[in-house]
Amino acid sequence: MIELEGVPELIDPVMICAFEGWNDAGDAASTAVGHLDREWKGEVFASLDAEDYYDFQVNRPTVALEGGVRKITWPTTRLSVVRADTGEQSRDLVLVRGIEPSMRWRSFCNEILGYAHELGVEMVVILGALLGDTPHTRPVPVSGVTSDPDLARSLDLEETRYEGPTGIVGVLQEACAHAGVPAVSLWAAVPHYVSQPPNPKATLALLNRLEDLIGVRIPLGELTEDSRAWQLGVDQLAAEDSEVAEYVQSLEEARDTAELPEASGEAIAREFERYLRRRDGQPGPGGHATESGGLAEGREGGTSGGPGAPYLRDPSTGHGRPRKPSPKDEMAKDDAEDTGGAEDETKGPDDTQDGEGQDASHREDGGTDRGGDGDEGSGSGR
Numbered sequence: 001m002i003e004l005e006g007v008p009e010l011i012d013p014v015m016i017c018a019f020e021g022w023n024d025a026g027d028a029a030s031t032a033v034g035h036l037d038r039e040w041k042g043e044v045f046a047s048l049d050a051e052d053y054y055d056f057q058v059n060r061p062t063v064a065l066e067g068g069v070r071k072i073t074w075p076t077t078r079l080s081v082v083r084a085d086t087g088e089q090s091r092d093l094v095l096v097r098g099i100e101p102s103m104r105w106r107s108f109c110n111e112i113l114g115y116a117h118e119l120g121v122e123m124v125v126i127l128g129a130l131l132g133d134t135p136h137t138r139p140v141p142v143s144g145v146t147s148d149p150d151l152a153r154s155l156d157l158e159e160t161r162y163e164g165p166t167g168i169v170g171v172l173q174e175a176c177a178h179a180g181v182p183a184v185s186l187w188a189a190v191p192h193y194v195s196q197p198p199n200p201k202a203t204l205a206l207l208n209r210l211e212d213l214i215g216v217r218i219p220l221g222e223l224t225e226d227s228r229a230w231q232l233g234v235d236q237l238a239a240e241d242s243e244v245a246e247y248v249q250s251l252e253e254a255r256d257t258a259e260l261p262e263a264s265g266e267a268i269a270r271e272f273e274r275y276l277r278r279r280d281g282q283p284g285p286g287g288h289a290t291e292s293g294g295l296a297e298g299r300e301g302g303t304s305g306g307p308g309a310p311y312l313r314d315p316s317t318g319h320g321r322p323r324k325p326s327p328k329d330e331m332a333k334d335d336a337e338d339t340g341g342a343e344d345e346t347k348g349p350d351d352t353q354d355g356e357g358q359d360a361s362h363r364e365d366g367g368t369d370r371g372g373d374g375d376e377g378s379g380s381g382r
Contacts (some may be wrong), residue, residue: 010092011066018127020101023167026199027189029130042080050074053101109175124183132189135251140205145185147177200226
C-alpha cells in the first residue's frame with residue numbers, strides 16, 4: 001500500500017521519467033529531468049527501496065562527509081513533484097529520476113505505476129537517449145513511441161520496427177500499456193563518435209519535444225548557450241582530425257539525402273558503401289551503437305568520461321584519439337615492398353587503393369552498420 005504524505009492535490013499531472021545507464025547516452029535524458037527539477041524547485045516525496053532493485057556491486061553506494069560526519073548515499077530512484085507555472089499555463093509534473101534497476105524490473109515498474117495511480121497521473125512520458133549515426137552539426141533527431149493510437153496521431157509518431165534487447169524504458173512503456181495508462185517514450189539520437197556526457201544539445205532537443213507534448217513552456221536557462229558552445233567545441237576537435245571530419249561529412253550527406261522527398265533507402269545504402277570502401281576496412285573490437293546509447297564494451301550506457309577521457313572516438317573502432325597509424329599506411333608499405341620499391345616514396349596513405357577489394361565483413365565492422373546488442377540505428381524508439 002502506497003502512502004503519500006505532504007503531496008497536495010495535483011493539477012493535470014504528467015509523470016516524466018528518466019533512468020541513468022543503458023538508456024541514457026550522453027546523460028541527455030537524466031539531465032533533462034534534472035533540469036526540470038532545478039528550474040521548478042522540485043520536492044522529493046518518495047524514493048524506492050534500493051535493497052529491492054539494485055545490485056550494489058554494480059551500482060555502488062557513495063560516501064561523503066557532511067559536517068565531519070560520514071554519510072552513505074544509496075543508489076535509488078526518487079520521485080519529486082513540481083508546479084510548472086509560467087503565468088499563462090500551469091500543471092503539475094511528477095518527476096521520476098534514478099538508475100536503471102539491476103533486478104525485479106516488473107516489480108519496479110508496478111511500484112512506479114502505483115504512485116502514478118495514487119497521484120492521478122494522466123500520462124507518462126519516458127525520456128531516453130541512444131547512440132546513432134547522426135552528425136553533431138544537424139538538429140538532434142528525436143523519435144517517439146506510444147501504444148496509444150490517439151497520441152500517435154496527434155504527435156505524428158512512427159511505429160518502431162526495432163526488435164532486440166531493451167532496457168527499463170521499453171519495459172516501463174509496455175507496463176503502462178498493460179495498465180491502460182497513456183505513455184510516450186521520447187528518444188534523442190546522440191552522435192556515437194562524441195558520446196561522453198554532457199550533451200546539452202540532445203538534452204535541449206528532448207525538452208523542446210517534451211514542451212510540445214505537455215503544453216507548458218519550459219524555461220531553458222543556459223541550455224541554449226551551452227548547446228552552441230558544445231557544438232562549437234566538437235567542430236573544433238573534428239576539424240583537427242581529417243578522418244573524423246570526413247566521417248562527419250558523410251553523415252551530413254546521408255542525413256540531407258534522407259530528408260529529400262526523392263531519397264530512397266537504396267541511394268543511402270549506396271552512399272554509405274562508397275564511404276566504407278574509402279575507409280581502411282579494419283574491424284574494431286568495440287564502439288558499436290546499442291539501443292541504450294551504450295557501447296558494446298565499457299561502462300553501461302557508453303557514457304564513461306572523466307578527467308583525461310578522450311572526447312572524440314574513432315568512427316571505425318570506437319577507441320579514443322590518438323590512434324595508431326592507419327592500416328592504409330601498412331598497406332602502402334606492403335605494396336611498396338611487394339613491387340620491389342616501385343611505389344613512389346612520396347606517395348601518402350590517401351593515395352593508396354580505396355579498399356574495394358577488402359572483405360565485406362570488414363567494411364561492415366568499420367562503418368556505420370553497428371550491429372551490436374540492441375543496435376537499431378539513430379531514429380527508432382524501443
